[in-house]
Amino acid sequence: MKQKRTTNLFWNQQQKIAPYLFIAPFYLLFVLFMGYPLISSLVMSLYEMRGFQSRIFVGIGNFTDLFGDPIFWKSLRNTAYFAAGTLTLQLPIALLLAILLNSKFVKGKNFLRLAFFAPVLVAGVFVAIIFNLVYDQRAGLVNQEFVLFGKEIGWLNEEKYVMPAVILTGVWQWAGFNMIYFLAGLQGIRQELYEAAAVDGANWWQAFIHVTLPSLRPVIAFVFVVSMIGSLQLFDLPFILTNGGEPADAGSTIVMYLYKNGFQFMRLGYAATIGWVLFFIIAVISIVQLKLLGIFRDE
Amino acid sequence: MFRLPIDFESFPLGKGPMVMLILFLVSTLFIFGRSEQEGENLEFWIFANTHYEEYQARVPIFEAQNPGINVQLINFGGTMHDKLLAAMLSNFGAPDLVEVEITSIGRFLKGAIDEVGFVDLRPRLESEGWMEKLVVSRFTPWSYRDKIFGIPHDLHPVVLLYRDDLFKAAGVEMTEIETWDDFIAAGKKATRDLDGDGEIDQYAIVLDRRTESDYFSLLLQQGGGFFDEAGNVIIDSELAIETLEFFTALFNEHEIATPVYGTWHGDPSNFAAMQDGKILSILAPDWYVGILKSQVPQMSGKWKAVGMPAWYPGGRRTTTRGGTMIGITKQCENPYLAWEVLKFTYFDRPGLINRYETTRIIPPLKSAWDAPIFKEPDVYLGGQPLGELFIELAPDMPPRYQNPYWSEGADLLNDAIFAAVTEKKTPREALTDLAGKVRALIAKDRDRWGDL
Structure with missing residues (x-):
């Protein structure tokens, strides 16, 4: 009798504990690899490191330094430039490609989907190396066309061309990826809505404006926010393409400046500060975007 | 009939996950079960492919001359300096020997001089008379506050x-x-x-x-x-x-x-x-x-x-650009042995001649300069003996x-x-x-x- 009671107690306890044990691996890993580094970097942003062992508490000193740092502002401007270029160029192109591939008039859709999606499978480092050759001043693919007008453009050598070159590379790499989201969204729109619009006399453009775009709103919001976050975290592409952000920091981005401070200048506290400022920028922009796109609205 | 003591069918998620689990366990045992090579082991980190290839050919000669010593060469490429920085910050995982590029060494010198992660080589260099044998101006990129943290790999006139x-x-x-x-x-x-x-x-x-x-x-x-x-x-x-x-x-x-x-x-x-x-x-x-x-x-x-x-x-008709040093980290458990490997890779005449042959790099060791190879005509320069010109200019290199x-x-x-x-x-x-x-x-x- 006593043994049976003990067994029941064991099973009761196990039933209570089991769910926590099942989810424990995730939380343990989260605390170890996300929670601890996050808290640690927040603490680090309040200190200035000196060498490998010493550090000194500076309070918000790193934050006030950062807001007076012209290279930080330049990097922020470059990052915003890239984000604006990405959102205004890449997303419409991705949507256009998705509409084309969703149309019944286009042949070889599977091949085209793969072809447009393929660039995202190439690591950013290799994309940068490939586009270094594409933008080659003497023999690059781009200048082979522009040289017909008698000018060799130093895409990666002249300040004004650096960010456009980075944006175009980003478009090549990511437009196909975003196209897949739009394509999935387009395929999820009920055909009856188009039929109803046609009955009401809507032409293709009117159907696009009044049926397609509103139906795609959640997908657009998702792609918009994810692309914006990706743009703000830009690092490898300009770092390799411009050989570290030169000339004159024209290719420098926030994350690149963070990397330089952390790893090249050994200013780990300052680098952590940049990381936290970037986090707040991303959080604010994402919330504003989602709000504007009506994602928080109850349908 | 022999039967495996495993019941595939009754494994919770079926045969596939069980096979994956077995493979995971076997590979884990394989990775962690390997015993370290017997004798003294030294780890040497490199960032340049040409250097790595040179040492791959040279290190076996050192190991043959010094039985029981194993030098593990690891080429991390361009990311090596960041890995070294992380290893020194965490005070764990740094190699015994490491090469550092001239534009990267500054960050390793931050902080109190005693906290620098490299061993000061000045006492060894002076006691063994190496300072006079090398181009002395070439120590300046690797020196700070009277300490010498690295030996120059090259002159780069x-x-x-x-x-x-x-x-x-x-x-x-x-x-x-x-x-x-x-x-x-x-x-x-x-x-x-x-x-x-x-x-x-x-x-x-x-x-x-x-x-x-x-x-x-x-x-x-x-x-x-x-x-x-x-x-x-x-x-x-x-x-x-x-x-x-x-x-x-x-x-x-x-x-x-x-x-x-x-x-x-x-x-x-x-x-x-x-x-x-x-x-x-x-x-x-x-x-x-x-x-x-x-x-x-x-x-x-x-x-x-x-x-x-x-x-x-x-x-002056020359200047200098670029450079690499080799240093012994403070995490090295046997700096005396590391010093011997360092001398073999940096001060060994046949190795330095081989270095010039493959990369055109002029060594800082003056006694190597009289090797006939430096006087040989260079086909790439239309027969001009390029080595001779570099060696003529080398003593006048600026600090x-x-x-x-x-x-x-x-x-x-x-x-x-x-x-x-x-x-x-x-x-x-x-x-x-x-x-x-x-x-x-x-x-x-x-x-x-x-x-x-």
Whole structure:
């Protein structure tokens, strides 16, 4: 009798504990690899490191330094430039490609989907190396066309061309990826809505404006926010393409400046500060975007 | 009949997950179950492929001469410096021996001198008499506050590499050039619009205006620098300003220089411009000749080399650019053994001759210079014995003083040079602003940390 009671107690306890044990691996890993580094970097942003062992508490000193740092502002401007270029160029192109591939008039859709999606499978480092050759001043693919007008453009050598070159590379790499989201969204729109619009006399453009775009709103919001976050975290592409952000920091981005401070200048506290400022920028922009796109609205 | 003591069917998620679990366990046992090689093990981190290939061939010889010692070479490529930094910060996982590139060493010198992660090699170098055997100015990039944290891998003297055929076609005999004034006069003859379309088809020299590389080489040639031996900022000295004025004038006033094509001198775009005859000369350290040979072999026989033009008659005809050191980390458990490996890879004459043969890198060990290979005609330079020229110039190499603020300074110097060449600032403004920023940075750290 006593043994049976003990067994029941064991099973009761196990039933209570089991769910926590099942989810424990995730939380343990989260605390170890996300929670601890996050808290640690927040603490680090309040200190200035000196060498490998010493550090000194500076309070918000790193934050006030950062807001007076012209290279930080330049990097922020470059990052915003890239984000604006990405959102205004890449997303419409991705949507256009998705509409084309969703149309019944286009042949070889599977091949085209793969072809447009393929660039995202190439690591950013290799994309940068490939586009270094594409933008080659003497023999690059781009200048082979522009040289017909008698000018060799130093895409990666002249300040004004650096960010456009980075944006175009980003478009090549990511437009196909975003196209897949739009394509999935387009395929999820009920055909009856188009039929109803046609009955009401809507032409293709009117159907696009009044049926397609509103139906795609959640997908657009998702792609918009994810692309914006990706743009703000830009690092490898300009770092390799411009050989570290030169000339004159024209290719420098926030994350690149963070990397330089952390790893090249050994200013780990300052680098952590940049990381936290970037986090707040991303959080604010994402919330504003989602709000504007009506994602928080109850349908 | 034999049956496995495992019931595949009753495994919770079926056969597939069970096989995956077994594979995971077997591979884990394989990875962690391997015993370390017996004897003394040393880990040696490298970032350059050419160095790695050289040591791969040389280390087995050392191991054969020293039974029981295993040297593990690991080539991390460009990310090695970041990994080393992380290992030193966490005080765990650093190698015994490591090579560090000249523009990266500054960050490892930050903080109190006793906290630097490398062993001070000065006592060993002095007690064994190596200081006299090596080019002493070459220790400066690896020294700080009287301590020597690395041994130089190379000298990297710089020469002027030029297209003899095209200069001769313009009526210029480059071997007669002695000073930069001579070069400007010759450059004006050689910089030409050949087809009369208003565009210049060939420039006397290609210079990098994106980074400090060429400007800083010219400044070092005159004995200047960013920091002096005591660590003071001297980048706004009259010498530095005049050098930048000269540098910008080559582009804007004399119009004999073209900016580097692409992002640096080793860019395919730059090589294409060379092949098209658009570039007639370049300031080339020894390693750059090695790159040219491997990347543009079709230009063999078209280049010749001469000492850099001097700033005044009889002045220094060379400078230095780039460099690597080898150091022993403080995490090394057997620094005596590491020192022996270091000596074998850096001071062994046959190894240094092999290094020159494969990379054209001139060793800092003076006793290796009398090897016949340095006097051999170089086919790539039309039979000119390039090694002989480098060795003739090597003893006159300028010092390059190291400083923990070099990385920040160099980053800002890049911007200052670009601003001056593109005429957004005068050279004086650009360098004065730059020096002010770096001094402010140092002063701020002094306020926080006291004496640095």
